[in-house]
Amino acid sequence: DVKVTQSSRYLVKRTGEKVFLECVQDMDHENMFWYRQDPGLGLRLIYFSYDVKMKEKGDIPEGYSVSREKKERFSLILESASTNQTSMYLCASRRRSTVGEKLFFGSGTQLSVL
């Protein structure tokens, strides 16, 4: 089974801090994604990566950046955390960019920004 591991289950940070969320997948998947999930809004795509060192903005990239230096690892960076970034962050991976490929999700990181 594919395993997608997120480094922290819960995280509490202060406004203005730089925050790193890490995600690792173990199945040599090409694509990786960062979503945020808020009640009533479903899953919203922040950034995705087709392959190593490649990244594309999703629907809500403002205030975030990403890094993919190795195929298995995709990092989400909050340059200066704000209270409106308090949310559940979900990482996902997919074998490749083909119609019909399913996503595998990590367990999520619940981030609270105080």
Added chain:
Amino acid sequence: GQQVMQIPQYQHVQEGEDFTTYCNSSTTLSNIQWYKQRPGGHPVFLIQLVKSGEVKKQKRLTFQFGEAKKNSSLHITATQTTDVGTYFCAGPKASNYQLIWGAGTKLIIKP
């Protein structure tokens, strides 16, 4: 832009009653995927529908894809406590294969 609407947002049922959630896309979809997220968990892939008018069953779950490939439904017969969670539909954007997600329907079993 391309949108996927999912209703209802919540459905409260007695155990043993049926449950249905509906998805409607603003555009024709090449396929649609369904995911389930248990409380406190993460979304897990359930199934993918590809063909116009397709119907697939997984035990008590029945998935349908509309003839025009713009709508889909998930029906659960005789709900059980293990069915509790949020069910999401997702369809690919025509431009880049990224998924557009419905907002989800939360299935709640009344005590």
